[in-house]
Amino acid sequence: MQESAINDVEVEILLNDLLELFGYDFTNYSKASIKRRINRLFTLDKFPSFAEFRYHLKTDSKYVKRFVEQITVNVTEMFRDPLFYQALREDVLPQLGTYPFIRIWVAGCSTGEEAYSIAIVLKELNLYDKSLVYATDINTEVLDKAGKGIFPLSQMKQYSENYSLSGGKHDFSSYYSVNYNSARFDENLKSKMIFSTHNLVSDHSFNQFQLILCRNVLIYFDKYLQAKVFGLFDESLENLGFLALGTKETLRFSSIASNFKQLNSQKIWRKV
Template sequence: MLEDREVETIINEIYKYHGYDFSGYSTASFRRRLDRLYAMDNFENFSEMLSKLRSDEDYFKHMVEEITVNVTEMFRDPSFYKTLRTEILPTLATKPFIRIWHAGCATGEEVFSVAILLKELGLLHKSLLYATDLNASVLDVAKKGLFPLRSIPQYAENYRIASGKNDFSYYYIANYGYAKFSEELISRMVFSQHNLIIDGSFNEFDLILCRNVLIYFDKDFQRISLELFDESLSKLGYLALGTKETIKFSSIQHRYKQFEKEKIWKKML
């Protein structure tokens, strides 16, 4: 295991050489992933790891992938998607155009889930889904709309519980061990690299989803992210967080009303 001073050195060197600030990441999570990386890549000592991090851009990208990867699946937490389907998205239907931001989208399962809901509600044609992540490699995966067939039974079951309207196979074609999702869905998505801590607001949105990302941040990084979401959200728009995340005790909470059933807040002011 890496020592405290070694973890701190890596954080400082990443910022110095590459401009990425991991100082506000959960210490336990960051250390755990660094330890895994150190063992997986068979470094003989800390100096060897540090040297490679400084001089090898490809290795740095590999490190970012390992540190930032998040577990996700389509229609994860089906009750959340059922609430989106029945009570959130219908309120946006009167808008001439709907903008949705998936912050920390990982490999895109959530983006495709919401696109399917929009399709079934007849709203996809007037919607645009912005999907962003710090990790460029997962964005490359997401924009292809390819997911392993072995994962599809779980996704289909989640979709059914979330009150899906069709057979789930309607949305993809099976090919060589992968499910290739509809180009109609992909055509309404914009994928881009974005850092929640140092990059600013880039549009005004009606719905922002950032689920199970803030739990990896310390209080200061959480504050920065929530203020960014507040700046980016239209009045009467919705902010959706993960099951263990909240805006309570934050600087923005007084402008929001929490939805009854899920970790969803409506911007009132």
């Protein structure tokens, strides 16, 4: 009979195994959130005991991949928080338009909806051809989906509404073609995108950017890990570059807060 739940001590054991054996560091993620996701997976895969669960994780490389995919959070949508995208369109990207080349990092991109949203705004501002959008995530499965640019057709109504509210200028359906129950976004939207694995916890800075977006990722990290990631972003952002966070995230109490000035109420900061 399956145990009812994985307890706090067992969660720590699993996370330490994952770090020591495979290099994935989730030890400073929000404890309540990651415990909930681990228990969901434990129940879903019907392991008879914690010992069996742990043994499978330590010895089956395919299961390690599944474990990482299941405990990372992948909830996103195109033009999520339309007022944020309106601020990007009106206040941020026009200023970056004066640069000869624009490098943008979408950190924790999940299945890519935010990267495609950025690409569409860049297109409409005639900035896409001189831009490069790096979209990264720790989860290889969602990156594969992002690279295909295919999303459920059922989501397009909501995405279209978000797009219009964000200041979109065209018919949203002009950016994709319909194939049965799927919407495939135009290949030219991917021409300036690079999808790649990157671990915000353990990997280093890999370029200098004028805009970094990391929205609704840091809420799953504890204070120590948030500080570490903020340091990475500070190192990766050029002077006068912009950092965009999620609605429940802030730079205010971080060690790098004095390096930034909040641009508006949409959680966008500029490095000064």
